[in-house]
Amino acid sequence: MSHVAVIINPRAGGSRARRIAPAERTALAERVGRRAGLDVRPLVTEGPGHGMELAKRALAEGASLVVAWGGDGTVNEVAAVLAGSSVPLGIVPGGSGNGLARELGLSRNPEVALATAFTAAERRIDAGVLGGRVFVNVGGLGFDARIAARFNEAGGRRGLTDYLRLTVRELWRYRPAHYRIEHDGGRYTGAALIVAAANGRQYGNGAWIAPRARPDDGRLDLVIVESTSPLGNLWRARRLFDRSLLEDPGVRSAQATTARVETDEPVELHVDGEPAGTACQVDVGIRPGALRVRAGRSRA
Numbered sequence: 001m002s003h004v005a006v007i008i009n010p011r012a013g014g015s016r017a018r019r020i021a022p023a024e025r026t027a028l029a030e031r032v033g034r035r036a037g038l039d040v041r042p043l044v045t046e047g048p049g050h051g052m053e054l055a056k057r058a059l060a061e062g063a064s065l066v067v068a069w070g071g072d073g074t075v076n077e078v079a080a081v082l083a084g085s086s087v088p089l090g091i092v093p094g095g096s097g098n099g100l101a102r103e104l105g106l107s108r109n110p111e112v113a114l115a116t117a118f119t120a121a122e123r124r125i126d127a128g129v130l131g132g133r134v135f136v137n138v139g140g141l142g143f144d145a146r147i148a149a150r151f152n153e154a155g156g157r158r159g160l161t162d163y164l165r166l167t168v169r170e171l172w173r174y175r176p177a178h179y180r181i182e183h184d185g186g187r188y189t190g191a192a193l194i195v196a197a198a199n200g201r202q203y204g205n206g207a208w209i210a211p212r213a214r215p216d217d218g219r220l221d222l223v224i225v226e227s228t229s230p231l232g233n234l235w236r237a238r239r240l241f242d243r244s245l246l247e248d249p250g251v252r253s254a255q256a257t258t259a260r261v262e263t264d265e266p267v268e269l270h271v272d273g274e275p276a277g278t279a280c281q282v283d284v285g286i287r288p289g290a291l292r293v294r295a296g297r298s299r300a
Contacts, residue, residue, distance in 0.1 A: 003039040004118065005058035007051050007078055009070030010044060012094045025069060025110070032114040040118075045070070051077035059087060065294070067117045069110070071095020072137060072204060076272035079291055080134040083127040088292035090117025096163065097204020097273060099137040103215060104295035117294045124289040125215040128199045131282045135271035136291060138203055138210070140196035141261060141282065143174050143225075145268035149275040163205075171234055176227040177267045183222055183259035183284075188252060193227040195261060197284045203273065207240040210253070218288035219255040226250040259284040 006029040010022040026042040033040030041063075043054045051068065055078045058066050067090035068078040075091055082089050092113040093101035107113050130139035147167055179195060181188040198210030198221040210221040227233065228250060239245040246253050266278035 002062050002064035003041050004033060004065045004067065005054070005061075005063040006033075006040055006042045006067040006069055006090075006092075006114075007054045007058070007074065008042055008044045009051060009068075009074040009094065012070035012074055012096075020110070028110060029067075029069070029114060032111060033118060036115070036118040038118055045074065048073070049077065052081055054078075055081035059085065063087060065090055065117070067092060067114070069094055072097050072099050072272045073274045075100055075137075076135060076274055079127065079136045082292075083134055083136075083287060083290040086292070088122050088294050090114075090294045092117065095204070099202055099204035099272065100200055100215075102202060102204060102206075103137065103200040104293065106295060120294045122292045122294055123216070125291050125293055126199055126218060126220075127287045127290040128197055128220055129283075129285045129287065130197055130271055131269055131276060131279055131284075133269075133271045133276050134287075135197075135199065136215075137200040137272050138196055138198045139269070139271045139276075139284070140194060141179075141263075141267050141269050142177065142192060142194045143170070144194050144196065144203070144209075145270040145275065146170060146174055148270040148273050149268055152275055167237075168234065171230045177263045177265060179224075180262040181222075181224070181259060183254060183256040186254050186256070188224055191227055192224050193233060194223070194225040196223040196225075197221075197256075197259065198223060199286070203240075208243045208245060209240065211243045211246060212253070216289070218286065219257055220259075220284065220286050222254050222256045222259055222284075224252040226252070256284070257286050 029042045045051050051074045068075045069092035128135045176191045198213040201213045202208045213221040261282045269276040
């Protein structure tokens with residue numbers, strides 16, 4: 001008989017999320033699974049990258065469903081393995097941002113989210129690729145990647161307040177790179193604070209980087225945020241939370257299936273909020289319908 005693998009990251013999220021001990025999460029997953037008549041096998045990650053290893057093992061052992069219980073990084077690791085396969089992804093949001101989970105309208109209540117993962121209908125969504133790395137929500141270059149790296153270095157996985165404090169501090173330190181970008185017949189040349197390739201609409205926590213994006217339309221929303229002064233960038237940040245970013249005259253947006261991004265000096269990259277190294281040239285693309293997910297309707 002096939003089984004369901006539930007990959008649990010006990011370090012994801014803020015202190016509130018971490019108060020649920022791994023043993024409690026394991027017991028909950030098994031209990032909800034029994035109610036659904038499923039053979040559930042919980043697996044607990046031990047550090048960065050381990051979610052990907054566990055997902056590969058689950059596939060090799062014949063899992064019919066793999067559930068990622070954690071933050072955006074955990075979801076990314078598991079989704080990167082499942083993309084292109086016939087095995088669906090379930091999500092129990094347990095991070096500080098939960099970008100894709102919010103896009104898919106998933107409950108933050110673990111028991112409800114598990115039930116959705118175990119019993120909901122499947123839908124297909126696209127998967128993006130940035131510099132050879134798969135992402136399912138947002139990938140990008142520039143300032144957001146810098147924040148992801150610094151947050152990770154600082155121990156991360158804390159809360160929105162810590163993230164905002166770090167962002168404000170780095171706005172006064174960051175030097176925007178000069179970009180040359182070509183995408184589906186379009187072109188941009190100039191300095192930019194952020195170059196985001198969005199499959200979903202928000203980073204998480206209600207920060208809407210690409211309000212028009214859809215995870216199943218076969219295209220990425222390429223959002224280029226030109227830089228102004230640190231104070232101007234800080235004032236502009238409010239637009240992330242009222243969904244008006246694209247109304248700013250210093251923000252460009254276009255839909256694309258492919259893009260090539262070049263810079264004179266290496267810039268930092270991220271996939272779904274996880275640091276992905278540095279590069280001077282990056283190819284961006286999309287794999288339409290590559291990922292099966294267990295979820296309800298997207299939120300408006």
